[in-house]
Amino acid sequence: MIVLTIEEILKEVLNEIKPSKEDMEKLQLKANEIIDKIWEIVRENSYPILEVLLVGSSARNTNLKDDYDIDIFVLFDKSVSEDELEEIGLKIGTEAIKRLNGSYNINYASHPYVNGEVDGYEVDIVPCYKIDFGEKIISAVDRTPLHHKFLISRLNERLCDEVRLLKAFLKSLGLYGSDVKTKGFSGYLCELLILHYGSFINLLKEAQNWRIGKKIILKDIFEIYKDVDINKLKKFDEPFIVYDPVDLNRNVASPLSKDNFCRFIFYSRQFLKNPSIEFFKDYAKKLEEILENREHGYRLILKIPRENVVDDIIYPQMEKLQKSINKVIVKNEFVILNSKCFADDNYCYLYWEFLVYELPKIALREGPPVFEKERAERFLKKYGKVFIRDCKLFAYTEREYSHIIDLFKDIVNGNLQNISIPKYVNPRNGKIIELNSHGEHKQFNKECQ
Amino acid sequence: MIVLTIEEILKEVLNEIKPSKEDMEKLQLKANEIIDKIWEIVRENSYPILEVLLVGSSARNTNLKDDYDIDIFVLFDKSVSEDELEEIGLKIGTEAIKRLNGSYNINYASHPYVNGEVDGYEVDIVPCYKIDFGEKIISAVDRTPLHHKFLISRLNERLCDEVRLLKAFLKSLGLYGSDVKTKGFSGYLCELLILHYGSFINLLKEAQNWRIGKKIILKDIFEIYKDVDINKLKKFDEPFIVYDPVDLNRNVASPLSKDNFCRFIFYSRQFLKNPSIEFFKDYAKKLEEILENREHGYRLILKIPRENVVDDIIYPQMEKLQKSINKVIVKNEFVILNSKCFADDNYCYLYWEFLVYELPKIALREGPPVFEKERAERFLKKYGKVFIRDCKLFAYTEREYSHIIDLFKDIVNGNLQNISIPKYVNPRNGKIIELNSHGEHKQFNKECQ
Numbered sequence: 087m088i089v090l091t092i093e094e095i096l097k098e099v100l101n102e103i104k105p106s107k108e109d110m111e112k113l114q115l116k117a118n119e120i121i122d123k124i125w126e127i128v129r130e131n132s133y134p135i136l137e138v139l140l141v142g143s144s145a146r147n148t149n150l151k152d153d154y155d156i157d158i159f160v161l162f163d164k165s166v167s168e169d170e171l172e173e174i175g176l177k178i179g180t181e182a183i184k185r186l187n188g189s190y191n192i193n194y195a196s197h198p199y200v201n202g203e204v205d206g207y208e209v210d211i212v213p214c215y216k217i218d219f220g221e222k223i224i225s226a227v228d229r230t231p232l233h234h235k236f237l238i239s240r241l242n243e244r245l246c247d248e249v250r251l252l253k254a255f256l257k258s259l260g261l262y263g264s265d266v267k268t269k270g271f272s273g274y275l276c277e278l279l280i281l282h283y284g285s286f287i288n289l290l291k292e293a294q295n296w297r298i299g300k301k302i303i304l305k306d307i308f309e310i311y312k313d314v315d316i317n318k319l320k321k322f323d324e325p326f327i328v329y330d331p332v333d334l335n336r337n338v339a340s341p342l343s344k345d346n347f348c349r350f351i352f353y354s355r356q357f358l359k360n361p362s363i364e365f366f367k368d369y370a371k372k373l374e375e376i377l378e379n380r381e382h383g384y385r386l387i388l389k390i391p392r393e394n395v396v397d398d399i400i401y402p403q404m405e406k407l408q409k410s411i412n413k414v415i416v417k418n419e420f421v422i423l424n425s426k427c428f429a430d431d432n433y434c435y436l437y438w439e440f441l442v443y444e445l446p447k448i449a450l451r452e453g454p455p456v457f458e459k460e461r462a463e464r465f466l467k468k469y470g471k472v473f474i475r476d477c478k479l480f481a482y483t484e485r486e487y488s489h490i491i492d493l494f495k496d497i498v499n500g501n502l503q504n505i506s507i508p509k510y511v512n513p514r515n516g517k518i519i520e521l522n523s524h525g526e527h528k529q530f531n532k533e534c535q
Numbered sequence: 536m537i538v539l540t541i542e543e544i545l546k547e548v549l550n551e552i553k554p555s556k557e558d559m560e561k562l563q564l565k566a567n568e569i570i571d572k573i574w575e576i577v578r579e580n581s582y583p584i585l586e587v588l589l590v591g592s593s594a595r596n597t598n599l600k601d602d603y604d605i606d607i608f609v610l611f612d613k614s615v616s617e618d619e620l621e622e623i624g625l626k627i628g629t630e631a632i633k634r635l636n637g638s639y640n641i642n643y644a645s646h647p648y649v650n651g652e653v654d655g656y657e658v659d660i661v662p663c664y665k666i667d668f669g670e671k672i673i674s675a676v677d678r679t680p681l682h683h684k685f686l687i688s689r690l691n692e693r694l695c696d697e698v699r700l701l702k703a704f705l706k707s708l709g710l711y712g713s714d715v716k717t718k719g720f721s722g723y724l725c726e727l728l729i730l731h732y733g734s735f736i737n738l739l740k741e742a743q744n745w746r747i748g749k750k751i752i753l754k755d756i757f758e759i760y761k762d763v764d765i766n767k768l769k770k771f772d773e774p775f776i777v778y779d780p781v782d783l784n785r786n787v788a789s790p791l792s793k794d795n796f797c798r799f800i801f802y803s804r805q806f807l808k809n810p811s812i813e814f815f816k817d818y819a820k821k822l823e824e825i826l827e828n829r830e831h832g833y834r835l836i837l838k839i840p841r842e843n844v845v846d847d848i849i850y851p852q853m854e855k856l857q858k859s860i861n862k863v864i865v866k867n868e869f870v871i872l873n874s875k876c877f878a879d880d881n882y883c884y885l886y887w888e889f890l891v892y893e894l895p896k897i898a899l900r901e902g903p904p905v906f907e908k909e910r911a912e913r914f915l916k917k918y919g920k921v922f923i924r925d926c927k928l929f930a931y932t933e934r935e936y937s938h939i940i941d942l943f944k945d946i947v948n949g950n951l952q953n954i955s956i957p958k959y960v961n962p963r964n965g966k967i968i969e970l971n972s973h974g975e976h977k978q979f980n981k982e983c984q
Contacts, residue, residue: 382897
């Protein structure tokens, strides 16, 4: 076996993940073509457009091989009304794609925008207001051109490759993406981190010692905002805080979950200790396979038909429902080994693994110390049959649910009041599926992260 | 239903528990006869005896109806050697009982003494040294005559009846007796408590508010020892401290267990709240029957042939063994609902009730937070397959014992190293018995308290 140095590993990785020069040139040509078309339409109609800007990772040369999205922002003057901006924005977008023989949809972020396909490239044409550093934004997308301008003047060829390495590392670990499903690192966050630490390896070295509440303030911030006072910066109660140089009231790392922050720390350490190209090759999936290749407890899935809403809505609701059900499970003294949820196009899957599925009818309740007169009296009144152990009152009672499936049946039947039911994930439409040790639903485990 | 006042209840109880005048007179006559016989022998042999004293509850008129023991102490001068005391003590005891046509055994406390039966009375004849208040004792039994002298001059007819009520209350609750099996209140402790609080009801009222570490210093102590300094009294780390007026370095309540102390507090409150004669009629047994009349978890007994040693030795050893086994059980993640032990003439019984008897092969181990580098590294090395949850490392491992009975088999086979095995209770001689829900061994539960 040939043992590679970290440098050799990173070189090999970069070779695999970096788009070719030709592909990037082609993309650039196509982007220019679209931008030209947009200006053509703007001129024809005398639309109040100040700028047309190619943004995103492909524009900044920090994209991975499989990411050739063309993101074009059409910048309006602030004097234009929001209705007008929307209307003209859509007109420009649809017309440009039509003229290039592409196809398109209307999507919605803070306002509608055009998402289309032109010659195999995915193209977004997004209208927004032109804002300067320090100015208040009008709609959330107004920040994007500023992000782009901030980065493009600071990233060089080497840094761009370092960003790519970081993205590939995170992607392999299942930590890349700021959507509600992934709760990981956004592309912009990757770019800021590389800018701050200078290189991928340097970032990993520093990350090893991070703690919950780690704060990063880029030195560029002090250049942009002359009299910024560190002590007066907005406080965030989040595991990782990276101040957005474009808007100091925004934490770029806000979507990152605590556990994903911890995973990044842990695997940074592991990679530096035992550098291997494996860390860049679906590492999380392989880990999961290793973890699931084991004896299991009793497993159960609640399968609920999916309503026609996006992941951004369905995932938080699934998690909320599962959390609420978990509380009831724990209250009924069943021990959860693992719980997670997952949605495909048609169904939501809430998954549990239990230590045991059946408990005896008898349950033990721990009461107050005998010394606390009133509480002891109330406990005695409630349970009747008490006894004393370790100076506390105890009582035997009958358990409400002996088998975990009876509890789930009551959830599905709507007989349980203590469960908060989200709008789009209603367990009353659910079906309970028991998994056998090496059964039909094994595939589920790999997907349901 | 006629509701009785507390006074009426206590009167009725006293009626039932107090020995008749005739019985007490007969006992007194028999005791005098034995004492006369002892003096006769002493005179015949010119033994160096200073005093012959009838002691114990029957001598002080604080005995219950079923307790007609005659305890006679033969007091020697301190100049006599211990060997001589033993020898002469036994001679006097055996000779006296012989002359009265009784039968006897030699028993051992701090030194040998005669335990016999004369005309249906159980008689103890115990040699000891005559000691004065404040003097250092030579053997443990030397205190007894002083206890007697202390009490006899302070107890009157009314107080004696109050002592009897307390004893009957404690007996019914299973709290009477300072032996290692009962871990309750000794007769002497009952007498001191009544002396201190003036009446049974007064004691109960005060007991309601007791806390762990409650200290009682009888006012008489300040009369006997002129310059006693409360702050310089010996400190005891025990739940209940009652300084012995005869020896301030001794806690009379030392044998009382924490839970029995708590039980006394709790049932004092219950009796005062709902006074009933039931509290004096095998209350603990009835409570236990009510408690055991329920659904059970999985129950198991370890039955070990009893070695020929007394309760005072076997009980602490059974408890020690059970404690040690419980640690192993908990470590293996089985949940104990109840555990207790009991010995009859032939066997020791260690009893357990479990929440579940079988767990899946898979076990979950919680590791350190990811932030603790060294510990995290060690955990990873140990378990290999780790994952991150709540910022901590976790690992799935295989459970050593899936069924609780396999664990017990290894205990009986001696395959478990972590169990400390006491001298006289060796689980390797044991047999594992599983109990079914309403099975043959149900009787056991009533006895095994």
